[in-house]
Every structure is written in C-alpha cells, then in structure tokens.
Amino acid sequence: MARLLLGTRGSALARVQSVWVADALRTAFPSLEVELRIISTTGDRVLDVALSAVGDKGLFVKELEHALLASEVDLCVHSAKDMPTATPDGLVLAAFPVRVDPRDVLVVRQAGLGTDLATLPAGARVGTSSLRRTSQVRHHRPDLQLTDVRGNVDTRLRKLASGQYDALILAAAGLRRLGLWDGTPGAQIGEAVVYPLEPSVMLPAVAQGILAIETRADDEATRTLVESLDDPAARAAALAERALLRRLEGGCQIPVAAHAVMTDTGMHLRGMVGTLDGSTLVFAEQTGDPAQAEALGVAVAEELLARGGDAILTAIRHQLEARR
Numbered sequence: 001m002a003r004l005l006l007g008t009r010g011s012a013l014a015r016v017q018s019v020w021v022a023d024a025l026r027t028a029f030p031s032l033e034v035e036l037r038i039i040s041t042t043g044d045r046v047l048d049v050a051l052s053a054v055g056d057k058g059l060f061v062k063e064l065e066h067a068l069l070a071s072e073v074d075l076c077v078h079s080a081k082d083m084p085t086a087t088p089d090g091l092v093l094a095a096f097p098v099r100v101d102p103r104d105v106l107v108v109r110q111a112g113l114g115t116d117l118a119t120l121p122a123g124a125r126v127g128t129s130s131l132r133r134t135s136q137v138r139h140h141r142p143d144l145q146l147t148d149v150r151g152n153v154d155t156r157l158r159k160l161a162s163g164q165y166d167a168l169i170l171a172a173a174g175l176r177r178l179g180l181w182d183g184t185p186g187a188q189i190g191e192a193v194v195y196p197l198e199p200s201v202m203l204p205a206v207a208q209g210i211l212a213i214e215t216r217a218d219d220e221a222t223r224t225l226v227e228s229l230d231d232p233a234a235r236a237a238a239l240a241e242r243a244l245l246r247r248l249e250g251g252c253q254i255p256v257a258a259h260a261v262m263t264d265t266g267m268h269l270r271g272m273v274g275t276l277d278g279s280t281l282v283f284a285e286q287t288g289d290p291a292q293a294e295a296l297g298v299a300v301a302e303e304l305l306a307r308g309g310d311a312i313l314t315a316i317r318h319q320l321e322a323r324r
C-alpha cells in the first residue's frame, strides 16, 4: 500500500497530535506507511509577540498549507481552533476525529490559590493571551491582573512554576494530549494544580479539542484513507462553531466563543461575543439539526449580532485599528 507524508508543526503538542493520527491510520490500514515531516511556521518563530497583536489566525497554518499544495506532504494535522474559517482553494478538511475535552482549565501555581475563577485570591496574576479568555475572566473577576503569556504549553507551565503568574488558563485538550493531565479536578503537574472551568463560566474557543486533517481536494486516494478517521459529532460541532465564527468575521482578534453539544433533540450550540474589558458578554443559543450544522452556526451568530454583538464587534474593530 501507499506511503503518506504527514506535515506537522514541531511543537510537542503538534507532534503528539500527529503521532496519534499516524497511529490511527496505520491501525485502520496495517500496510500503510505514514511518515512525519516537521514544518516550522511563522507562528512558532514570533513567540515573543502577543498572538492577538500579530493578528493573523492563520499564522500556525499557512506554511503547512503551502507544503500541502506543493505536494511536499500528503496531509496536515492541525488544531481546528487555530485554523482560519476559510480553507484555501484546492484543499479540504477531510476529517475531524473524535473531540477531546473542549473545556478550558485553570492551572494554579500551587495548592491553596483557589479552585476556580471565583476563589482565586484578590488581584491574582493570571497568564493568558486570548481575548476570549480575558473578556470572560474580566467579566467574572475584574480585580485579577491579566498578563500575556506566549510559547508552547511547556514554556507556559515553566513560567507559572517560576512565579511569573499565580495561574494560567489553558485548553484541557492540550494538557490531556500531552499526558500532563488525566482529567481529574485537582490533579497536579509538579506543584501546580489543574481545575476544569465549566463552559457556563468560560465558554470554549471555536473547535477547541478538535483536530482537523487537511488534504488536497483532488487527492482522492489520501482523502479516502483520512475520511475513515472522521467523527460525525466532531465534524458537526466543528462546522457549526466555525460557521458561527465565520459569520462574525472573527479570528484571534475578537472575543468570540462557541460550544456545540449533541442532545436527544439535536445539536445545541451556544455562542458568545464579549467586550475587551469584559463589561458585557452577549450569549445566544439554539438547537438544530446536526445535518444542517453550518446553518445552525449562522443562526446563532445572527442572534448574537442582533442582541448587541454587532455593536460590540464594531467598537472592538475601531479600538484594535487605533492601536495598530
């Protein structure tokens, strides 16, 4: 059988995700050979600049897509939450494998510093660079000191341990995939302690915890192999959440969150738009047909805009433009 070249970023998280995909493909097709190719991305090279200041959500993705379009690799594995909502011509998101924990987690430097946003000490220093996270943290706890933190998960945890922050907010999925957290509330990473944040308090990023496997649209052979890893529930959630983001024309630059879950009556999608200072968070939610996931995402986005999200986004765009 064929040999596939799998393109990935070089970070530890990107590599475990890619190894997981390669193993899943080899399990499904025992005679298939899959080889990893590490591709360095602009996002990895500008780690000293806040991601929201760099602006472009496609930072981690573009170089991988170039390699794919140039046939240097046959498939790429991405964190779906890092992907722009537009896929380049000639490429296709061929599979969204089973979602892992979509929540964020609070990682406190040591036991006794609190177990959720409400119990962090007054004025605690919290490291996060995401506008979505800062908007929601400021809403619940305007007294906290929010500071940018860049770098991969290991770097962030090292900065926490060294005392630069009292707490971090990270994606549960990253910690789980790196084998740093088993999902138990209160589990430790060295001295640090991990507590999940419920979506009712911290609505997750669009497609958080979902991988996207990208192939060339005209490479039927690779597409067919990769499609075997697709999970219908993860795909429906990714499509709904990404359609919501696309309708809001979001990116890293605006505080937007969305979380879709399957229920007995269909797919339930909750979305949020917040102000940068967290003074206002607008929410909307609807249940719809998972087969019409993108329509559901657009409908919830329209409701967010109508409920005040439009004014919030206009004001943020002006603020961010003035800062440039």
Ligand SMILES: NCc1[nH]cc(CCC(=O)O)c1CC(=O)O
Pocket: 079, 080, 081, 082, 169, 170, 171, 172, 173, 174, 207, 208, 209, 210, 211
């Ligand atoms: N922004 C970087 C990024 N992209 C994907 C993940 C975690 C894995 C995932 O959400 O699938 C992370 C780290 C984090 O936000 O803590």
